Amino acid sequence: MRTFMVLVRKELGELLTLQMLAPFIAIIFVFMALGNVISAAGDTDEPTRVVVVDNDGTAESAVIGASLEAVGLTVVPVQDEDLDAVVTREADSAGLYVVVPEGFGASLERGEPAMVQVRTVMTGFSFLGMRGGAEVQNGLAAANQSIATAIAARHAPDVPVALLQQPLTVENQVTIGERTAATSAEAVAGFVSQQTTLIPIVLFIVIVFAAQMIATTIATEKENKTLETLLSYPISRTSLVTAKMVAAGLVSLLSAGAYMIGMRQYMAGMMSGVGEQSATDAMSGVMAELGLTLTTADYAMLGLSLFAGILLALSIAIILGAFAESVKAVGALITPLMMTLMVPYLLTMFIDLNSASPLLKWAVLAIPFTHPFTAAQNLFLGNEGVVWAGIAYQLVWFAGFALIAAKVFSSDRILTMKLDLRRKR
Amino acid sequence: MSSLLAVRELRKSYGHLDAVKGIDFDIAPGEIYALIGPNGAGKTTTLRMVATILKPTAGTITLDGHDVVRDAAQVRRMISYLPEEAGAYKNMKAIDYLTFVAQVFFAERDRVERAVSVARQVSGLGERLNDKLGSYSKGMTRKLLLARTVMTEPKLAILDEPTSGLDVLNALEIRDRVRELARQGMSVLLSSHNMLEIEYLSDRVGIIDHGVIRDTGTAAQLKERHGADNLETVFGVLAGRVRADADREAVAR
Structure with missing residues (x-):
């Protein structure tokens, strides 16, 4: 030894x-x-810029810009312009574009689904680079909910808005061994x-x-x-x-x-x-x-x-x-x-x-x-x-x-x- | 003559190659026995078998009554081996290297200190012992390794080309050390290509060629027996590559 x-x-x-x-x-x-x-790159205080091209100019189309701002994005408003021209002009300062086409509000008025376009100019494939895109999706989901709330209030004032928006709720449960948790x-x-x-x-x-x-x-x-x-x-x-x-x-x-x-x-x-x-x-x-x-x-x-x-x-x-x-x-x-x-x-x-x-x-x-x-x-x-x-x-x-x-x-x-x-x- | 080392019918084969083909020799206590021969003659293989590193294919080697294969652990405590191209741990300080080797051999602190003190004296390296071995010249490394070989006061030191690659002064110093240690009772099994060194150091010489010992005797006996005036000629005669001096003179006449 x-x-x-x-x-x-x-x-x-x-x-x-x-x-x-x-x-x-x-x-x-x-x-x-x-x-x-x-961490420093992710913690940057500078919010992501998104250009919102509003070719509709109605109260409904204004909800889109407001919802995107609400999730922390900096909205650059543009009106009545071709998207390709905007992309060329803003190429150095923004990579995210939301287009609200003409007739957006009218479609909703008629009770038809309306469409918005989202264009992302990709310059890389990193996780951090994609973060702005996820924020835009969150903002548009919030806009969807606001517009749905307004439509529900107008057409079915007696039904709770939450029920119309999400009649089915799912509660997931996972069991491992003898333990169960809601997830x-x-x-x-x-x-x-x-x-x-x-x-x-x-x-x-x-x-x-x-x-x-x-x-x-x-x-x-x-x-x-x-x-x-x-x-x-x-x-x-x-x-x-x-x-x-x-x-x-x-x-x-x-x-x-x-x-x-x-x-x-x-x-x-x-x-x-x-x-x-x-x-x-x-x-x-x-x-x-x-x-x-x-x-x-x-x-x-x-x-x-x-x-x-x-x-x-x-x-x-x-x-x-x-x-x-x-x-x-x-x-x-x-x-x-x-x-x-x-x-x-x-x-x-x-x-x-x-x-x-x-x-x-x-x-x-x-x-x-x-x-x-x-x-x-x-x-x-x-x-x-x-x-x-x-x-x-x-x-x-x-x-x-x-x-x-x-x-x-x-x-x-x-x-x-x-x-x-x-x-x- | 009472022998310390007895080699009998020693053989070593590597597959189909017979490196050593049944050799016998003895070394007495305090005797320096040199094994000389051309490259590939079986010298290093023999030395490695005596040093317990290689196992003989047949035959026996006994050191002080212990068989080197069966009692390898005990034999290793009585021998010390200096391979031809031995190196040292470059990141270690020389003094730490000597202490490490002493601790491998001895459990008692005073024995470790004595061994290191012997090495310090034999190496003559003084303060340089505190330097890392990576900074040592070839001569310094060889002196240190010789000191490491003898510091455990082995009964048998196995030295393969002890002065290989050294300058004249370093070589002389090492030869004097070896002779002095033999006078103090240490036996030496030596291998060298330097015939002057062999003549100066060895008490007896065995000439080995193609795995067989062709002749054994003192340098003087061998020269006389083969009518040669130096060991190199004896070596050549026995290897069948040189005529003896007497033959050469006859041919000249």
Whole structure:
């Protein structure tokens, strides 16, 4: 145990260099900065401009402009002009145009639906860029309601306006386990997906990072000609392999923490930027009612599942690293491992394994790296047993690969796998 | 002669290639035994088997009565190996590297301190031991690695080309250190291409070619036996690539 700790300290000393730590710190600051930039862009006090071309000039058409102003848009009124000409003239200052055509009020008077045109001049596809369009739609919905209220008051003064506008109300309920809450399934799925978006990204980055790191340490020992000396020391090969894996595992967890902190800041900035923070806060209450919250124990289990995934990746990568003749070769050598990770990463992002065909479900579950990717969703659903089984399954694979790694290091292969015998004397 | 190291019928094959084909030799306590031969003769493979890094295909190696395969853990505590192109951890300070190695060998703090003190004295690197190994020249690294090899006071030091790539002064210094340590009782298994070094350092020489030891003896015995005036010629004669001096003179007459 003493020699093992000496080895772990040596490995940590080799790994925790300034060159290694600087990117972790940079990650936190870069993501924080990104979040702040997005938040600042979303928080801009300058309201979105919308040009309202009123070619009707009636009291009804005036409701459109007033409703758009009521939702916080700056309305630029234009009268009796061709839309294309207005777009050409206003191209630099506005991208949203609402046209109220001539005869709008008359149509309503006749009891016929009237039409307005909305034109959006797109210059990009970002979420923030689309925010003005959503505001216009809100304004037009408000206008619809105002006009409907006026028509109802005129034609059916004895019937409550609310009944005419919305005779059918829907109350959605979602049941998870034994708990039920008034919300829609789409809202719950959307919220869970939003809250767990970061996890697979972080998992993927961290596991690949861990694999690359340990394969590099082995390749560096070979390239710097320190491995041969190390192998002649009174250290068991199992201790040597395990110490390298433990040190790399600890550094990987450190990197996972850095990524999580950085990405949380980024997501917080993004949510505030797109104005969804209040919706998120409201939904959090519903999620608590449904028991869809992660407790400290859940986070610990999630960490354990990630750690098991890291250990497994390390045990595979240490074997792959033994084949590396130089540090340059490491990237190519760990490609098969990356592909094994990529499959569950992509599949679990787009497919609900619980509703997939049994063949696909079990095929994906057979890949040990699937389990850290599905752990968060299972914990939300209270399926702790499935998560424990996933951790155990990964540890079984880890034990198998760790044994192979110890065998490789105990045999001549660790040197001869890359040796050119023609150079031997 | 009581031997510290006994190598018997040692063989090593890599697939179809027989690198070592049944060699025997002994090393006595305090003796410097040199193994010389052309590239690919089986020297480094032999050294690696003695150093417990490679496993023999057949035959035995015993050190102080311990089999190097069965009792590898015990053997590793008694040996120290300096590979030909050994490097060091560039991000580590030299003193931390020495401490790390000492801690691997010894649990007791005073033994660790003694080993580091031996290394400090043998390396002669003084204050530079506080510098990172990445800033070391080749000569400094080699001195440090030699100090690391002997600081654990091994019964057998295995030195593969100990002065390879060093300038004359550094090489002389290292040779003197090796001789001094052998006088103090450390046995040495040495491999080198430098015949002057072999003559200066070794008590006995084994000439190996194509995995077989062709002849063994002191440098003087070998030269006399093969009618040569230097070890290089003996080496060439045994490898079948050079005629002995006496033959050459006869041909000239």
